[in-house]
Every structure is written in structure tokens, then in C-alpha cells.
Amino acid sequence: MPMPVSGVIAQAGHGTGRMSMTDASVLDHGDFVHSVFGGPPDPIRATTSFRVEWLGGGDEFSVVNGADGHSGVFVLGSARMEWTATAGPYQFVSDPIEASSSSFAVLGTERNGMFHWRGQTPRPRLF
Template identity: 35%
Template sequence: MHIDSNDVFWMVPVAHHAVEVNFDEARARLRVSGLRVFDDHDIGNSLTLGLGLPGDMGFPYPHIDPVAPVRATVSFDVEWNGIVAMAQIHNSAQSFKGSFLSTGATIRWSVEQPGFRFETEAPDPGRNLVSVLGREQNGVFFT
């Protein structure tokens, strides 16, 4: 089953070395290769474990045919770098503070499954809309 027993989904653990962060230099990287996942085809089938959605049941969403999940392997390389803007937030009432850096970012992504392979085109930093690196403290870590 691709929803964890604790009901966590769309999140998977990765190797410690897959993540590199240097906040002071506004750089970070997430590199994962050959991660086994389920391809659920669309969000409706992802949320219903392949049962699809029946269509308008009082809510404005379309009918989505059931599609069984397929095992797939994904690889991706996400890089954040360069400061575009900075923000400091301090909210004592919410026990929250943080430093946030708006950065540039690129991503390469590929997927393979039986009979199909897809890979993104070369990353174009100019197509990035929003990317943020943040360092925050909250709850018991708030001081």
C-alpha cells in the first residue's frame, strides 16, 4: 500500500546524503535517484487508491475513471541558489520566528515504468516562479 500505516502520503524518507543545505550561502540541493514509487495517474486516483472519483456529488469536480497504481521509479535533482529577496519574521504570539530567502531554483525530474519513460527538458532558471529557503524556530524550539 502506498499510503503509510500512519496515513502519511506523498512523503518518503530519503538518504541523509540526498540533502545538502548551506543556508548562509543561500544554497541547497535535493538529489534522489531510483526512488521506487507508485504512479497513481492523477490526484483523484492517488487519494482513492485507484478507485477514481464518481463525479459531481454536490461538489464541482469531474468524473475520474479508476486507474490502478503502477510501480515506477523516479529520480530528481532540485537546486536552490542565489538570494533574490530576504524576510525576517518574528511572531511571539504564535511562538514562531524565521529567516527566509527567496532564491532561484532548477529541477530535473524523470520517471520510468514498464513501457514508459519521461524526462524533463533542461532546467531554465528563468521559468522559476517562487522558491524559498527558510530557517525557523517554533513551539518548544522558539526562544
């Protein structure tokens, strides 16, 4: 699902950021197998809204794998989210974001393919 740039704000070097969407149009396939392989019945049109916050505050670490052509700088932390969805007559609502918690989360900057840091020490690019 395409996400507008305005829906994402990140300070990768600090491990903080947020991502949100409101009333995004999605399809409810009912289960994973149906979403991958299709078949009857047709999926139900649905909408979803969510907000995710990365709180950072942990250690910074780098990953460099020149053989695979990717590298990055990441910050450990925690994250929390809230979410709603409506599909047909059903509505699903998570607890408020203040009640959410996580064991860990990671936010950072990664480069791969033609954008890989060739022979350079990766440094985060702050947004």
C-alpha cells in the same frame, strides 16, 4: 517518501543548496484524487530521479509568529531542477537542469513547536 540526509546539502544563510535522489521507488496513482482516496485500479510501481538546486542571491527576510509558534529566516533567490520517471512502459524526462528556470525560490531555516525561538530573534543555523 523518506530522503537520505546525504541527498540534501544546504547553506540556509546563503539561500543555496541542492537536493537529489536517484531511482527512488514510488507509486504512480494516475491522478491526485486516486492518490488521496485510493480505489481501483491499483497504482503502478514507478521510479523517479531528480536534482533541485537553489541559487540564492536575493534578500534575506524573517518571519516571526509567536502566536502560531513558528519563526524563520529565509533567503529569496531562484531554483532549477531536472527530473525523470519511469512507470510501466512509459518514461518521462525533463529538459536538462541548465534549461530550467524559476520566477522565485526561497530557502531558509524554520522552527516550530517545541523548537520555536521563544522571545529570541531567529538566526539561521548553517548546515
